[in-house]
Amino acid sequence: MIPTMLNMDFSQHVVIGTSNLDWITSPAAGVLRKPLEREAKESGHTTSIVQYRPGSAFSSHPHPLGEEILVLDGVFSDETGDYPAGSYIRNPPGSQHAPFSQQGCTLFVKLNHFSPNDLAQVRIDTQSTPWQQGQGGLEVMPLHHFETEHTALVRWPAGERFQPHRHFGGEEILVLSGEFRDEHGVYPAGTWLRSPHLSEHFPWVEQETVIFVKTGHLPLHSQSQLPDTDL
Numbered sequence: 001m002i003p004t005m006l007n008m009d010f011s012q013h014v015v016i017g018t019s020n021l022d023w024i025t026s027p028a029a030g031v032l033r034k035p036l037e038r039e040a041k042e043s044g045h046t047t048s049i050v051q052y053r054p055g056s057a058f059s060s061h062p063h064p065l066g067e068e069i070l071v072l073d074g075v076f077s078d079e080t081g082d083y084p085a086g087s088y089i090r091n092p093p094g095s096q097h098a099p100f101s102q103q104g105c106t107l108f109v110k111l112n113h114f115s116p117n118d119l120a121q122v123r124i125d126t127q128s129t130p131w132q133q134g135q136g137g138l139e140v141m142p143l144h145h146f147e148t149e150h151t152a153l154v155r156w157p158a159g160e161r162f163q164p165h166r167h168f169g170g171e172e173i174l175v176l177s178g179e180f181r182d183e184h185g186v187y188p189a190g191t192w193l194r195s196p197h198l199s200e201h202f203p204w205v206e207q208e209t210v211i212f213v214k215t216g217h218l219p220l221h222s223q224s225q226l227p228d229t230d231l
Contacts (some may be wrong), residue, residue, distance in 0.1 A: 007037040010170065010218045011196045018049050019190040030056025036192050037114075046111040047192075052076065057100035066114030067091040068151075070174070070212055074105030082122075090114075090122035108174055108212065118146040126153055136160060145182070147215035156180075156211070161204035170218030171195045178209025187207050194218070 007014050016036055023032035026043065030053040039045040044066075052074070069076065076083045078097040083089060085105075091097065093114050099155040122144055131139035137160045142154040143204040148169045156178070172191045173180065182201040189195060195201070197220045 004041050006035055006114060007026065007194070008039055010194075011221075012194075013184075013196065013199065014194040015185065015187065016191075016192045017188070017190060018148035018192055021049075023051060026050075026058075028056065029059040030054075031058055036120040037194070042122055045113050045114070047111050047113075048110075048111045050107045052107075054100075054101065054103050054104040056100065056104075060096060060098035061090055061098040062094070063111060064093060065112040065116065065119065066093045067095065068113070070108040072106040072108060072176075074101060074104050076101055076105045076107060081123075084127075086125060086127040088124040088126055089122060090144060092119045092121055095121070102195075113217070115146060115149075118149075120144070120146070131155060136162065138162070149214065150216055151212075151214045154211050154213055156205040156209040158208050159204075159206065162202070164200060164202040167195055167215055168198065169216035169220065170197050170199065172214040172217070174212040176210045176212055178205060178207050180209050180211055181205060186199045197221075 014037070017035055018036070021034040023034060026033050032051045032053070033047040036049070037045065038047070056077055071083050071085050071087040075088065076099065078099040080097065093116055124143055126141060129141055134140035134154065137157045137159070139155040143153065144151040175183045175187050175189050175191045177189050179189070180191070180203065182203040184201060190206040197218055
């Protein structure tokens with residue numbers, strides 16, 4: 001049983017191996033989910049891995065505080081187009097759509113976490129967008145920036161080490177390929193990590209690794225709710 005509220009104490013470090021979680025049903029037939037954080041059962045701040053089985057669809061629904069999607073595999077669709085693996089999508093606060101997938105797909109989805117003033121609609125094909133040179137040997141693909149929030153893909157070459165650093169406004173990572181490491185652990189592909197405001201670590205990799213990373217988007221103070229990590 002997944003609790004209604006999940007991992008909503010943003011002062012806590014959270015590490016979840018998403019490949020080890022069971023799929024749970026959603027209100028739409030053929031659409032399954034692995035909740036990572038959620039404020040309420042079917043509303044509020046939510047982060048999930050979502051699977052659309054071939055031919056499945058979700059009824060039209062609004063996103064009061066936005067929706068952010070990274071297509072992990074397959075092809076995701078709605079009335080605005082078809083989005084293959086590697087597509088990054090942001091639907092702004094107040095948007096609405098009716099998503100579906102003809103062939104099936106897997107998504108990383110974040111709901112209702114935007115600033116009300118973050119009104120950009122974003123569509124990026126990360127398979128064709130060029131990488132930019134980052135610090136050291138890192139390559140970076142910026143996806144979105146608003147106020148203190150930065151979202152990007154980062155590609156680490158084998159053996160790369162990054163200097164110890166703090167995360168103002170926290171950090172969130174989904175390991176897409178390879179194996180991410182720091183002094184706290186080893187995180188293979190499919191691992192989701194969330195580190196709170198002013199957390200610090202010393203990351204490195206031994207093999208080429210690609211991560212989806214967000215920084216500066218978490219609360220600067222702890223919420224009053226206690227964490228619930230009973231997965």
